[in-house]
Amino acid sequence: MKDLDRRAFLKNATAIAGTSVLLTNPFTSSAFYAQSADEVKVALVGCGGRGTGAAFQALSVKENVKLVAMADAFRDRLDSCYNNLTSGRAKEGQVAARVDVPEEHKFTGFEGYKKAMELADVVILTTPPGFRPIHFEEAVRQKKHVFMEKPVATDAPGIRRVLDAAEESKKKNLKVVVGLQRHYQKSYLETYKRVVEEGQIGDIVSARCYWNNDGVWVKKREENMTEMEYQMRNWYYFVWLCGDHISEQHIHNIDVINWFKGGYPKEAIGVGGREVRKGKEYGEIFDHHLVEFEYEDGMILNSQCRHQPGTVSNVSEHLVGTKGRATEGRLTDLKGNSLWRHRGKDDKNPYQVEHDHLFNCIVNNIPVNDAYNGAMSTMTAILGRMATYSGQKITMEEAMASNISLAPESFTWDTLPKSLPDENGFYPIPVPGKFKAV
Numbered sequence: 001m002k003d004l005d006r007r008a009f010l011k012n013a014t015a016i017a018g019t020s021v022l023l024t025n026p027f028t029s030s031a032f033y034a035q036s037a038d039e040v041k042v043a044l045v046g047c048g049g050r051g052t053g054a055a056f057q058a059l060s061v062k063e064n065v066k067l068v069a070m071a072d073a074f075r076d077r078l079d080s081c082y083n084n085l086t087s088g089r090a091k092e093g094q095v096a097a098r099v100d101v102p103e104e105h106k107f108t109g110f111e112g113y114k115k116a117m118e119l120a121d122v123v124i125l126t127t128p129p130g131f132r133p134i135h136f137e138e139a140v141r142q143k144k145h146v147f148m149e150k151p152v153a154t155d156a157p158g159i160r161r162v163l164d165a166a167e168e169s170k171k172k173n174l175k176v177v178v179g180l181q182r183h184y185q186k187s188y189l190e191t192y193k194r195v196v197e198e199g200q201i202g203d204i205v206s207a208r209c210y211w212n213n214d215g216v217w218v219k220k221r222e223e224n225m226t227e228m229e230y231q232m233r234n235w236y237y238f239v240w241l242c243g244d245h246i247s248e249q250h251i252h253n254i255d256v257i258n259w260f261k262g263g264y265p266k267e268a269i270g271v272g273g274r275e276v277r278k279g280k281e282y283g284e285i286f287d288h289h290l291v292e293f294e295y296e297d298g299m300i301l302n303s304q305c306r307h308q309p310g311t312v313s314n315v316s317e318h319l320v321g322t323k324g325r326a327t328e329g330r331l332t333d334l335k336g337n338s339l340w341r342h343r344g345k346d347d348k349n350p351y352q353v354e355h356d357h358l359f360n361c362i363v364n365n366i367p368v369n370d371a372y373n374g375a376m377s378t379m380t381a382i383l384g385r386m387a388t389y390s391g392q393k394i395t396m397e398e399a400m401a402s403n404i405s406l407a408p409e410s411f412t413w414d415t416l417p418k419s420l421p422d423e424n425g426f427y428p429i430p431v432p433g434k435f436k437a438v
């Protein structure tokens with residue numbers, strides 16, 4: 001029996017059998033608990049901004065958690081994450097004390113994740129999403145519980161791998177939480193209760209959602225970088241790694257509509273392009289997408305995402321029902337009169353709640369598995385991208401069946417990715433009407 005399973009089994013067994021078993025069973029002796037006391041070992045794969053945050057949250061839960069291994073493609077990223085987890089704010093609470101990663105448990109390069117996973121009960125997957133299918137598949141193969149960030153893939157073959165691994169993870173009774181943290185945010189959960197469970201705005205008949213803002217960081221190409229290293233460092237701007245911003249960020253809003261609607265769109269049409277993102281440092285992604293998703297019952301979701309500095313910001317979701325309207329933490333009637341408002345002054349940080357929930361489920365053997373929804377909401381965003389890149393109407397069925405794989409065939413620092421710059425350093429940009437999306 002796997003270490004953690006054995007400990008969960010023993011915990012349940014002692015709870016059922018009472019103290020007489022405690023006195024006679026060698027595994028439940030105080031010596032056993034003194035050395036392992038329900039310790040849950042965690043490995044972090046992808047030690048960047050979110051990986052550092054997720055590790056911080058995992059190490060802040062009430063269960064006895066320890067970070068035992070770290071893997072990153074780059075040593076400098078791993079080191080800065082390790083430093084953040086062992087100094088400053090981390091030292092004030094319990095976090096730094098729960099980091100136990102000796103030098104031989106720090107892994108770099110493309111293959112390090114496998115060794116890091118072997119040392120743990122739970123793995124945190126926070127690399128760019130292009131690697132998520134490979135890493136999730138391996139975590140499930142090794143029978144590890146998983147926290148993985150959204151999106152969970154960047155193309156349809158990747159989504160199919162995640163869906164297969166999701167099935168397998170359920171058979172193995174693994175706990176999987178996906179970082180679509182609005183599902184763990186009180187303002188959304190309270191809105192969901194009123195809209196979906198209580199039907200306070202009637203049947204949902206239309207929806208719109210937005211992720212409009214300035215955009216994100218850019219990493220410079222340096223002299224000695226191979227093309228692979230450059231794309232990995234500047235990953236946001238390469239579709240095989242990022243999925244484009246419609247998938248990388250706007251997934252949060254699209255996912256909320258899927259969640260409240262209780263399903264996924266059947267088709268999409270859209271427009272998009274690059275108006276301000278002209279430089280070669282912006283790789284190959286668009287700076288705006290406007291997509292009309294149609295659901296099974298004919299409901300239309302209008303989705304907008306834009307990365308253009310100086311334009312109006314808006315990150316939100318809106319539903320129209322037959323009796324009223326809803327947005328996060330707020331319901332109105334059809335005339336705009338307030339029906340309910342969530343104040344939420346003391347709401348817990350949803351990034352923490354998702355980890356509290358995962359570790360509670362692991363230790364107490366409570367089912368949780370977000371992988372299917374994580375994959376289907378990622379696929380919805382990919383469907384939107386396929387529609388804007390191609391300028392065609394694309395069905396979910398066609399999109400899901402696509403065999404276009406964006407990732408390189410192998411991963412070494414000298415491997416050439418599929419999308420390469422011209423002699424002036426510019427990458428090919430999808431042209432609607434010409435681009436083949438499926």
Ligand SMILES: NC(=O)c1ccc[n+]([C@@H]2O[C@H](COP(=O)([O-])OP(=O)(O)OC[C@H]3O[C@@H](n4cnc5c(N)ncnc54)[C@H](O)[C@@H]3O)[C@@H](O)[C@H]2O)c1
Pocket residue numbers: 045046047048049050051071072073074077078109110113126127128129131149150151179180181232248
């Ligand atoms: N839920 C949220 O609100 C939220 C917020 C931020 C980021 N994220 C997600 O977290 C993920 C990471 O984003 P980030 O902002 O931390 O990016 P980041 O660039 O800061 O971190 C990614 C890290 O992964 C490493 N990496 C890349 N390929 C790797 C590989 N094959 N093996 C091991 N390590 C590898 C990179 O070197 C880097 O350190 C993305 O999927 C992003 O969408 C989610």
